[in-house]
Amino acid sequence: MAYIYCFKPIADSKAKILILGSMPGEASLLANQYYAHPRNAFWRIMAELLKFDPAVSYEEKIQALHATHIALWDVLQSCKRKGSLDTMIETRTQTTNDFQSFLHTHNKITHIFFNGSKAEACFKQFVQKKLDLESIKLAKLPSTSPAHATISFDHKREIWLNTLKPSLC
Numbered sequence: 583m584a585y586i587y588c589f590k591p592i593a594d595s596k597a598k599i600l601i602l603g604s605m606p607g608e609a610s611l612l613a614n615q616y617y618a619h620p621r622n623a624f625w626r627i628m629a630e631l632l633k634f635d636p637a638v639s640y641e642e643k644i645q646a647l648h649a650t651h652i653a654l655w656d657v658l659q660s661c662k663r664k665g666s667l668d669t670m671i672e673t674r675t676q677t678t679n680d681f682q683s684f685l686h687t688h689n690k691i692t693h694i695f696f697n698g699s700k701a702e703a704c705f706k707q708f709v710q711k712k713l714d715l716e717s718i719k720l721a722k723l724p725s726t727s728p729a730h731a732t733i734s735f736d737h738k739r740e741i742w743l744n745t746l747k748p749s750l751c
Contacts, residue, residue: 593653607666621728698725
């Protein structure tokens, strides 16, 4: 099984919010786009939050994130995984992204939101203890992955919107 690698972050110097996944799934890796699986709820939720049509191009979705100072990235830089499920990530193969450099360069970030439990767990286990995060608020959100079906789309959307809206001000 070969290593898989995350994408470069989508961020500009004005980013205030960082949303972290664990590692892109197979559909995203094939499309070279964050949250490309057609049943992933991420872009539908962002469309509602940021007031854009969810059918717009990927580039327009990214522009909407930039316009509202939201950055996207993944906690893991690389790993081995069969399929797309976080539970299939081989723990011993995980390497994390360089958050010290990222947060130094993107020093306006005030909130980090984790898209699911795996992103939060990896960040807390491998990254958080190396950083000074006193001025950054951390919060876990329910995974937007279609594999996380224990929570309905409506409930996920409600949690995401209620958590992110106050941070956009």
